[in-house]
Amino acid sequence: MEELSAAEPGPEPGPEPESAPESESEPGPAGAGDAPGDGVIVTRALTKRYRGGQLAVDGLDLTVPAGSVFGFLGPNGSGKTTTIRMLMGLIEPTSGTARVLGRPMPRSARTVLPHIGALIEGPALYGFLSGRDNLLRYDAADPTADPRTRRTRVAATLDRVGLTAAAGKKAKAYSLGMKQRLGLAAALLQPRRLLVLDEPTNGLDPQGMREIRSLVRELASDGTTVFLSSHLLDEIEQVCTHAAVMAQGRLITQGAVADLAAGARGRLVVTTPDVTDAARVLKEQGVADIVVAEDRVTGEPPDGELAELNAALVTAAVRVRGFGVERASLEDAFVALTGEGFDVAG
Numbered sequence: 356m357e358e359l360s361a362a363e364p365g366p367e368p369g370p371e372p373e374s375a376p377e378s379e380s381e382p383g384p385a386g387a388g389d390a391p392g393d394g395v396i397v398t399r400a401l402t403k404r405y406r407g408g409q410l411a412v413d414g415l416d417l418t419v420p421a422g423s424v425f426g427f428l429g430p431n432g433s434g435k436t437t438t439i440r441m442l443m444g445l446i447e448p449t450s451g452t453a454r455v456l457g458r459p460m461p462r463s464a465r466t467v468l469p470h471i472g473a474l475i476e477g478p479a480l481y482g483f484l485s486g487r488d489n490l491l492r493y494d495a496a497d498p499t500a501d502p503r504t505r506r507t508r509v510a511a512t513l514d515r516v517g518l519t520a521a522a523g524k525k526a527k528a529y530s531l532g533m534k535q536r537l538g539l540a541a542a543l544l545q546p547r548r549l550l551v552l553d554e555p556t557n558g559l560d561p562q563g564m565r566e567i568r569s570l571v572r573e574l575a576s577d578g579t580t581v582f583l584s585s586h587l588l589d590e591i592e593q594v595c596t597h598a599a600v601m602a603q604g605r606l607i608t609q610g611a612v613a614d615l616a617a618g619a620r621g622r623l624v625v626t627t628p629d630v631t632d633a634a635r636v637l638k639e640q641g642v643a644d645i646v647v648a649e650d651r652v653t654g655e656p657p658d659g660e661l662a663e664l665n666a667a668l669v670t671a672a673v674r675v676r677g678f679g680v681e682r683a684s685l686e687d688a689f690v691a692l693t694g695e696g697f698d699v700a701g
């Protein structure tokens with residue numbers, strides 16, 4: 356991973372002057388980019404090839420709608436972190452464009468970043484400081500933060516992430532989940548229009564995951580756009596309204612989670628003690644991709660009338676306990692789109 360200081364020099368390395376001509380033709384981050392219908396993040400043909408030759412992100416066209424909880428999904432190594440680092444202006448794209456809150460990145464990083472709360476690659480914490488002192492210090496390092504309201508904002512944020520009781524404890528004594536919540540608190544010290552969270556539940560136990568997920572839902576409910584990356588399909592289904600699916604640096608699909616799942620066909624599921632006979636009959640009836648597991652036989656639902664399938668099973672004296680089509684999941688959509696399984700363990 357490149358360090359921040361190793362950001363590659365680009366054609367426009369300096370900070371964008373406030374009076375840059377583009378600010379006249381396009382509304383600035385205080386007023387644009389989060390009206391309904393607008394993309395809070397819009398990339399066009401965004402591409403990153405690392406110096407070693409690795410094509411990490413390949414022609415990405417991403418649109419993150421305002422107010423969405425947008426899941427950026429893909430197995431490890433699919434280019435999520437590289438994309439996020441380009442969006443945050445930490446590294447230069449090789450080609451293509453990225454606009455965040457209506458402004459081009461990395462050129463407008465200085466004006467855009469104060470509106471974004473980010474949790475990328477784990478929070479940078481001082482273990483010897485308490486949770487509260489970490490936040491006070493973090494806020495003091497932010498030139499846009501008002502020192503007069505610092506203590507109140509820190510207390511309110513600790514409360515918001517459920518760390519009030521542990522605020523005086525040294526951060527090194529925090530569990531991973533508490534550290535992650537403290538990192539989120541740092542991102543929330545000021546009102547933000549966009550939160551960018553890179554694998555926010557990575558490494559957490561199920562309880563820690565639940566806590567972070569419910570916090571994300573809560574943050575989203577007050578209108579903040581949340582962009583979160585994850586390699587966990589069920590996490591995206593549980594938390595996100597929209598998603599983009601990446602594989603090997605390329606965008607496979609994006610849209611509302613409900614639409615993505617609906618695009619994939621569900622599975623026909625027959626529950627029966629007579630699985631062998633059921634599998635045979637279903638095969639005779641043209642059902643493809645039959646899988647037998649315990650007392651369930653599943654397969655691709657046929658185009659025709661399902662009732663006829665059921666009748667064929669009954670005629671063949673298969674004792675049918677359950678018969679139906681299960682709702683397609685995002686995982687089904689992923690498998691249908693890529694032709695391969697999603698490596699959740701990745």
Ligand SMILES: Nc1ncnc2c1ncn2[C@@H]1O[C@H](COP(=O)(O)OP(=O)(O)OP(=O)(O)O)[C@@H](O)[C@H]1O
Nearest residue numbers: 356357405407409411430431432433434435436437
């Ligand atoms: N600094 C770098 N130099 C060269 N190659 C890199 C660098 N950073 C990442 N890569 C490569 O680019 C590809 C995409 O990596 P990236 O970290 O963006 O993926 P990811 O989806 O975020 O995965 P992970 O969750 O493992 O970070 C990988 O093949 C990775 O090895």
